[in-house]
Amino acid sequence: MPFRFRDNVEKMQGYTPGFQPTEADAIKINTNENPYPPSPKVFEALANLDSEALRRYPPVRGDAFRRTAAKVHGIDPEMIVCGNGGDELLTILMRCCCDEKRPLAYPIPSYSLYPVLAEIQKAPTIEIPWGENYSIPKELYQTDAALTILCNPNAPTGTLVSMDEVRQLAQAVEGVLMIDEAYVDFSDHNCLPLVKEFDNVLILRSMSKGYSLAGMRFGYAMGSRRIAEAMFKVKDSYNVNMATQAAAAAALSDQVYFRRIINKIITERERLITALREIGFVVPPSQTNFVLAQIKEPAARQVYEKLIQRHIYVRYFEKEGLDDKLRITVGAPLQTDALLGALREIINGLLQD
Numbered sequence: 001m002p003f004r005f006r007d008n009v010e011k012m013q014g015y016t017p018g019f020q021p022t023e024a025d026a027i028k029i030n031t032n033e034n035p036y037p038p039s040p041k042v043f044e045a046l047a048n049l050d051s052e053a054l055r056r057y058p059p060v061r062g063d064a065f066r067r068t069a070a071k072v073h074g075i076d077p078e079m080i081v082c083g084n085g086g087d088e089l090l091t092i093l094m095r096c097c098c099d100e101k102r103p104l105a106y107p108i109p110s111y112s113l114y115p116v117l118a119e120i121q122k123a124p125t126i127e128i129p130w131g132e133n134y135s136i137p138k139e140l141y142q143t144d145a146a147l148t149i150l151c152n153p154n155a156p157t158g159t160l161v162s163m164d165e166v167r168q169l170a171q172a173v174e175g176v177l178m179i180d181e182a183y184v185d186f187s188d189h190n191c192l193p194l195v196k197e198f199d200n201v202l203i204l205r206s207m208s209k210g211y212s213l214a215g216m217r218f219g220y221a222m223g224s225r226r227i228a229e230a231m232f233k234v235k236d237s238y239n240v241n242m243a244t245q246a247a248a249a250a251a252l253s254d255q256v257y258f259r260r261i262i263n264k265i266i267t268e269r270e271r272l273i274t275a276l277r278e279i280g281f282v283v284p285p286s287q288t289n290f291v292l293a294q295i296k297e298p299a300a301r302q303v304y305e306k307l308i309q310r311h312i313y314v315r316y317f318e319k320e321g322l323d324d325k326l327r328i329t330v331g332a333p334l335q336t337d338a339l340l341g342a343l344r345e346i347i348n349g350l351l352q353d
């Protein structure tokens with residue numbers, strides 16, 4: 001008999017990450033990475049790592065990072081849990097909360113990793129389409145979910161829900177509410193104050209986007225001590241390596257550099273949106289470092305494929321409601337220029353065919 005995995009693992013598709021091109025001239029605007037390098041303080045911190053630090057296991061809870069984050073965010077360090085990217089923290093929380101009898105709920109469309117993690121836990125999912133103008137859908141207030149995830153601002157729509165609305169959701173749900181703020185560095189507001197009001201709320205932050213550390217893999221969660229302690233029980237003891245802990249603390253401590261980069265990306269985002277609308281795309285306002293651009297004619301898939309031929313990589317989701325759209329990361333100005341030039345030529349060409 002050939003060996004088999006658990007039934008749900010045999011059946012599942014797994015998450016599809018964004019394509020990683022290898023061409024030297026590739027314009028990679030498909031996974032919402034930051035076009036700018038991390039703070040110079042990150043490189044200093046890495047250069048200053050001594051051999052003792054690498055010989056030993058790293059601090060279990062990331063104490064130096066937690067002290068820095070506690071100062072920056074004005075919260076108790078005991079409320080902070082560090083992980084190898086936001087994705088690992090999503091996995092840990094899902095393992096804490098969900099199983100066959102304990103569902104996961106979230107509005108759709110949203111981050112396509114959520115159902116994959118639920119599937120690993122064999123947890124049922126309650127998927128509810130966003131309400132009007134991407135408000136929180138009423139049904140989400142009344143589920144029996146053990147865990148509700150609100151991606152805010154949401155991916156891939158780029159939309160943001162007000163803190164008042166999220167507060168009402170936190171009051172209404174009986175289980176844990178995770179607010180996935182992976183993209184909040186580019187938004188007008190965040191929901192961090194809610195972790196002081198509710199012990200069932202956990203905020204997720206990623207350092208892959210605003211802090212340019214996607215390659216280091218670091219994220220952190222902030223919530224009540226009760227949630228943090230559950231996550232400590234479930235996570236690997238030494239989950240985040242020493243170099244990553246040092247790099248993340250250095251990046252977070254350099255708020256001046258961070259603000260400068262964020263402002264550049266927000267300025268570029270607005271230029272990209274205006275130009276895409278001029279070309280004929282329907283582009284809603286974005287509160288993230290990407291835009292979701294809709295095109296009916298020619299088909300989005302055709303445009304996506306033609307862009308690849310020119311080594312320009314954006315994200316296309318073959319899914320109902322998204323298959324007429326391209327998700328485009330806000331890059332550096334030269335990348336935007338190359339994208340816009342290519343789009344004009346491609347669209348004109350396809351419309352003439």
Ligand SMILES: Cc1ncc(COP(=O)(O)O)c(C=O)c1O
Pocket residue numbers: 031032084085086087088111151155180182205206207208214218219
């Ligand atoms: C909505 C959302 N949440 C969380 C993450 C996790 O990011 P990371 O694991 O790089 O911190 C991502 C990454 O793309 C994301 O899009």
